Amino acid sequence: MEVFDVTIIGGGPAGLYSAFYSGLRNMKTKIIEVQPVLGGKVNTYPEKVIWDVGGLPPLQGRQFVQNLVEQASIFSPTICLNTKVEQIQKQDNFFVISTDCGEVHYSKTIICAVGGGILHPLKLEIEDSEKYEKTNLHYTILDMQRFRHKTVLISGGGNSAIDWAVELLSVTKDVIVIYRKEQLTAHEAQVEKLKEHGVQIMLHAEIKSFLSNDSDMIEQVIISQNEDIYAIPVDEVLISHGYQREASLTFADNIQPLRKNDYYLVSQGRCMTSVPGIFGAGDIISYDDKVGLIVGTFQDAVLAVNNAKLYIDPDANEYAMVSSHNDKFIEKNNELLKKVYSKT
Known part of the structure; x- marks a missing residue:
């Protein structure tokens, strides 16, 4: 039985950045995505130009998804596509995740990043x-x-x-x-x-x-x-x-409270849900002063991962080391700098 540190349900921007950041935190990571491709809702507007992500030039949705996937893949997470989570159960010190294809996954923590659910155009x-x-x-x-x-x-x-x-x-x-x-x-x-x-x-x-x-x-x-x-x-x-939204959170009935007449998870602060060990990131969670933009999704991902890390190891640092000081990037930084200097 292979047990992961964190399993991320959803492969959109929230899930992909969660995967990257969990890699920074040396966490064994898995992504489970119901669609055959990663990228989430951004795949519904691949030609549209995204302007409002800090530090990035305007770029089309498809390029943005490609960048996110490349970033998320740096630490080689396990990725399961065409897989729908149907049930989550707590067993001893880990979660048992059952899927529609009969597979069972085991994880110490879970991050729900299913966005607005599965979108089907009307x-x-x-x-x-x-x-x-x-x-x-x-x-x-x-x-x-x-x-x-x-x-x-x-x-x-x-x-x-x-x-x-x-x-x-x-x-x-x-x-x-x-x-x-x-x-x-x-x-x-x-x-x-x-x-x-x-x-x-x-x-x-x-x-x-x-x-x-x-x-x-x-x-x-x-x-x-x-x-x-x-x-x-x-x-x-x-x-x-518009879109018909399949609120693929039937597996999360035990997560309370839910917003009345909706299916959004209501965060209890720092992207934690009412179930210890299950966290949320992106459009699926709601809290005071929630930022409904992609940049807000990235902050959710960081908070969710950091709290998942602390759930597993209470003595861990509260935050990951910044990338410029992280040993994981020394070799990659040198490769990038060589490319820059070769052009000058």
């Missing part, structure tokens, strides 16, 4: 719409260049939909936004950008059906607006109606 409830997903009906954007010089219709009026509309302005021929409500609910500054560019915005409007060619490519979208019906020629269609 699909159109239109007959045969699934077949268009193979051609030009999208629920996210994986490659902006696919939309170059095309007419794109976006259905949705929240932040995600309008952010995509703004991103597409630089590559598309035309962007058309439709929304079933009386006004867009996205950030005002983003909405103003669309208006400044003369983007056609149709309110009180929704998709009723598609007209396609023999290759199942959507050529026209049939829109109802109030009592009027319109046929709009398009090249691509993007649906951004």
